[in-house]
Amino acid sequence: MGFDAKAISLVIAEMNRTLQGGRIRKVLRPSRHLFLFQVESFSRKWALLVSIDPSRLVFTMTGWSDPDIQIMSSAGPDDPLTLQFRKYLKDGKIRLVHQHQMDRVCCIDIEKVDDGGNHYLTTVITELTGRSSNLIMVEGPGDKVIAAAVYHPPTGPQARPVIPGSSYVYPVAPASRFVDVIDDSVMLPSMANEGKAGEAVQCQKIFSIWIGGQRAKSLDLLRNRVDRVLKKIQDKALLKKKRMQAELDEIHQTMELRIKADSIMSSLHIIGTARGSIEIPDCHRGGNIPVDLDPSRTAVECANLLYKRARRLDSRSRLLKPLIETEEGILSSIELFRYDLSQQEDTQGISDVSASVLESLAGHLLAVLPISETTFLRKLSIEGESFSPISMNRSERSGRKRGGVRSRVQRSCRVRRAFIEPDIEILIGTNSIQNHNLVFRIAGREDLWFHAREIPGSHIIARRTNGVEITSSDPDYDHIIGSCGMLAAFFSKGRESGRVVVQYTNRKYLKKPGTFVPGLVIVTREETISSIPCIPDGMDLDLIIQ
Template structure:
């Protein structure tokens, strides 16, 4: 959720706080809803990767399901005094007054970090000491900011960006020379990808437009409009829509073109190697002649010599370089071996050259067609490419209940399959042991125990624990799994996991259930 959208929600609180809170409800393990008198339900969906802050007028119900939710309901009590955003960042602070009673409830501050895959909800004292939180962040995960009960709360790192709420036309001048999308995402506070696109629509520009002085006035008007009404979506004129499509088509075409050019370069290098191999076939008679002469005059070759001059079979002198560490016979065999190797390379080149040339010509035709492709054709091409890749990556099985199961067989497959999975698919991995990522493709449907055990046993079998008994396997929704910044493919962190204990033995489905 982007900063300006959060700000729009908080503006609904303006002038209406303090307000009496009427209690908490918890619709699920990742959502808390506070009923605020006169405002409705303040809904906080705090689990990664898509946190949400909104006001919901309808009644929400649900008892606390986790220890964190029970602690939140017990400690965040009394009137809601403040609701403040850190700049236009995705961090919001809610301050509760506390309650007096048989056991007093002291004032607290609720910190909601709507930061994508790092989203979190924390309850602290007014001084900033963390009382409880949904997801602990230890030093091995984030060496710059540790979040645990008892520690002082540290907000995300500070940054300097232009505040669109107070910016004037002159403040936008440093953006000149940048593309609109780059200027919005890197230099304007509170704007992410979607709001940057909306800003371009409202300014009558495209995301790739390089900003000049004539763009500043429409950009300023669009920015003020976006601050006031960030949730609206502006339609494009026919001319602007055509330009957007052209630029979007080019952005899709660029990586496809680069991939084709890389393959063309590889094939051209192979053809060059084949030509060199065929040219070196001329060296074979000379190599064989040197081997033959050495074998014919072994008795005349001094031991340890680096070269020798002998008469060839026509009576002419022939200088033959030698390896001093080898015997004359071994040197002769070395020449025969080099001759055989050149012949084999030339034979392989003659076999592969026509095939490689045909592949090169096909790629050159493909890149020519790519340059003429429309946006819809490029989108279909990408969809087909993804389906083709999906069909060849990873082991594909069926669970007892009919769910598709994906098993990564190396780091790259683990990374690809996990990224490709639906957010509500179930992700399995042997606990604390190197091994495969296993995806149970439920897409949010409830999975019966036999299907869970099937996937867990696959994760255990395809790990370093293969053959062991009673192996712990963690599983969680794929949305709770993320790859840390700069981590290698296949290296992930996860939250909200449950654990099954299975034997790491092979399944009969490995040979029967492959799609």
């Protein structure tokens, strides 16, 4: 995939979240066009990898423990350019990673304190512009060039000279870079007479218009891809359940084996030396029962073999029953996730659903999905709104990256909020992770909890803003229960039904299940109400972040 302005902006957004405030500990140059920086940020070591090779432009980050990074870090001796970069950048703090005027130019501002306690700012500029790509280090208010991977003298064909001590000039971003991906109807007036500043502004406007027009389409594509992954897991879990159920049905014939063995032991005086297929009296049900006796074994040995086979099948039966229950739990979880997915209206919501899938089905995914699909879910769940496949590194493609998902469950909670009365607040979860956070992080023990019974839906919490408990003796209690019941029915899979049974109780009567599945709870005490799925008149819902 080529490095265009959109891709670079997404990579830079990820770097700012991860590397901003970190310190550069190592500066290496494994090859002529490849530069490697070790950044220590949030007690973790990262590798910032930059390649200005025209055939393989790279501007990305990964964990320092990646095997490929370890090989690169042990490459040959240092050259003068590496020593110069190290002099100005080592132990410097990354202040900001930014993009120049939506062009393929990435800038990293690094602050360092010299021996005299003076602060100075150095900027590392990466130009990912094909055959003219370059890595340049500048400093000072005049952006004076300190060093560069490729120097261009003033007399050369290069319009922008790059030599030590010269003032750095950014490359001009051609407007046509964005024009070829948008409709003619969004073309703005000619940029020829507006100068560089006007050109940059126009480029940003055109790019913003294109992004806005593509957002809905991209969201549908992302939702469909996650749904295809869930459908694949669901189909394989259903097939596995059917196979185990068929095996379990065959195992139920163990009683017949025991009856035959008991009949042989009780008819030894009748069998005598007879072998092969014979009929003997059925000691349990009366009548006769056919048995096959091995000519090379005695009748007692044949009976013991039947007992042994029956015990082995019983053991297999005891193993199959919990496995079938596990597959049934997976199928019910996937049904919940697919419903959640259909209700999401932004990338962040789809990201939360992916995190829920990874949390509850982590051990199952690797067995039924290709590594690429598992990596896609993991990357989407960690990055959220900034998700982009452009910055995937080798450790993620190989499925070795594990961190980040559980912490997602413990971070901010995005919920809908409404008010029945000025002091009665209603909070509605938007997906499985937010339902989990709403119930077990935000809600108080005495707050009221509502959920559509036995069907997927949002968890709803009702509470007073002043912290006072809502009790059945309150004059507006019935109105609260009725309104929340309608909301719980509306934000559930039974929305199209005439009526939905809604369960409600205090938050203190809810428990987490034994295995961590976001959105699932165990209710130890409940009451029910039959509600019409609708939003009460005059109620406005706002999306907030707790």
